[in-house]
Amino acid sequence: MSKLSRNSVGVAALAFPTWAYLAFFFIIPVALVLWYSFGFKPDLFTAHDNSVLSLDRYFETADPTFLSTFWNTLQIAGVGTLICLLIGVPFAYWLAVKVPSRWRALLLALVLVPFWTNFLVRTLGWQILLAPEGFLSDALQTMHLTTGPLSILYTRAAVQLGVVYNYLPLMVMPLFVAMDRAGASLREASRDLGANRWRTLWQVTLPLAAPGIASGCLLVFIPLMGDYITASVLGGAQGNMVGQLVANQFNSAQNWALGSAMAVVLMIFILLTVAIVGAVILAVRAVLRHNRRVVMDRTDIESAVIEEAAA
């Protein structure tokens, strides 16, 4: 055995926990879902059967309920990611640039406090807060800011609020890391070279934070597309998300084939969205690079050399 192949076997063996984890908890389940999606539900008491393979379940997913829920989910996830980004960028900038370093750890811990509580419990908390007879509703009425009880619970607005609350830390963390890493010295260099704060933000801080922004958006958007707890707790009938439909097929309807087909469609759709957004970002970056490029003046060098030779 050559030294190289022996080494690579050794490295692969060392990485065993990682690939075993990936295989057992990602590749095999996804392959099973894909397999089930080609099957059917044979009778009332059986969840799936793969004795006859077809694409029929995929045609079933194209029904209006699924499509409108899908569209609804995309809107909630898209708007939710955008709101998280709009809140997260200024907050992360403030935390990384303005806050004295001794306060930073404390503020970061506060951002993570909600994560110490169970996801479901946190969401149920919002149910109490937003309820028409809840204290927020009472307080707003006492202050005469609203007439009548608060009617936000079980609407899409409540779901939107809930997802922003639940996913915001996932946006803030990578943004903070990216902006912190860019460093004060680069911002100072930019100021020194004649750029004001605003231009420094756009030309130095944000471009350097771009990988953090991208990972923050992915971390929020992808789990958000599959989220169904927030929607079922806060959305009721109006805030339906596609994750709920998938869960219903697996749980109450006991139709694993259809549920699997829906899950596969969802996965493909998420991959496509990420690919399209990624392509747009790459295109924008190429345009920015093009605008920034410097056309070196080669004829000028020759004249300078001649001048020097003459002097």
Next chain:
Amino acid sequence: MTQQSTLAPPVATEAGSVQVRNVVKRYGTATAVAGVNLDVRSGEFLSLLGPSGCGKTTLLRMIAGFEEPDEGDIVLAGSSVVGVPPHKRPVNTVFQAYALFPHMSVAENVAYGLRQRRTSRAEIGARVTEALDLVQMGTFATRNPKMLSGGQQQRVALARAIVNRPKVLLLDEPMSALDRKLREEMQLELKLLQRRLGITFVFVTHDQAEALSMSDRIVVMLDGRVQQVGTAEDIYTNPATSFVAGFIGKQNFIAGTVAGNGRLVTADGEIAAADADAAPAGSAVLAAVRAESITVSTVRPDTDVNVVKAAVGAVSFLGETIQYQLTTGSGHELLARVPPLHGELLPAGSTVWCSWAPAHVQVFPNPHPSTGGQ
């Protein structure tokens, strides 16, 4: 500063002049700069020299605009810049760690300042080319700064600053990350570049050799105050304080008392010093003798002043000089550096005679008389 009093010093208005007036900067209870007055002449190469924490970098950052003075005024080319943000000051900085933008090519880094001033694309191209050629980095224009060596990054940082044709260029220990050979090459180049461009350079360093080799004038700082301002020769031959004397070159300090008649009384007997009577008789002083002013010989030299018998502790061959660590009869340590041409290497343990001329002794008030100086 609109108020003109008859006592105020004249305001220099040349493009590259900087005046620092009674500037104080505090961080909490610590005072980083404690009342500095300084006139930087247009077109000169001025070094701020001092140990770390002496306030030299803080002073530079106040000229650049990254810090505002708590008291005093900073005047650039005749007008006060206190309160003016860094991007509106006619100065540029070469940073210690270069601070090149990692998401831009070398040429884009250099073009950054020009783009902020909305310079035309053609002019940007011409000036970036010119600046990169000036630092011999023209062929690296399309590289990413991360792919460059430390010395190359430093050249790009220099080009990025001078391409804007600043009135004053501020350099914050730009050589500290370079190895010694490269640093010496860059020192020479930097000096030539400064002559050629005629820009005022304010150069911060803690390396006395660097300051001596490049500067028109040197400002020696300690604890937020200016100790001395002068040419390299001034500072070397006529140090104003014992700190300056000790900071520039290797110095031997001998504690003593002024006896009058040009003599000092020390633990190793009397020392004759040319300027011994500048201090009142009986006052505690430090006599400073440079390591290179001491002559070491095996036979007693034919003179009756400034001769001390000593034992050789350690010998180091430094190339241009031989360094002897010596111990006098009273236990005082002396350091002597003699040119190798003047004789053979004396072995450790041998007994020698050290002597030096009265003209080479400098006398300073002893800042800590009870502890025997320093």
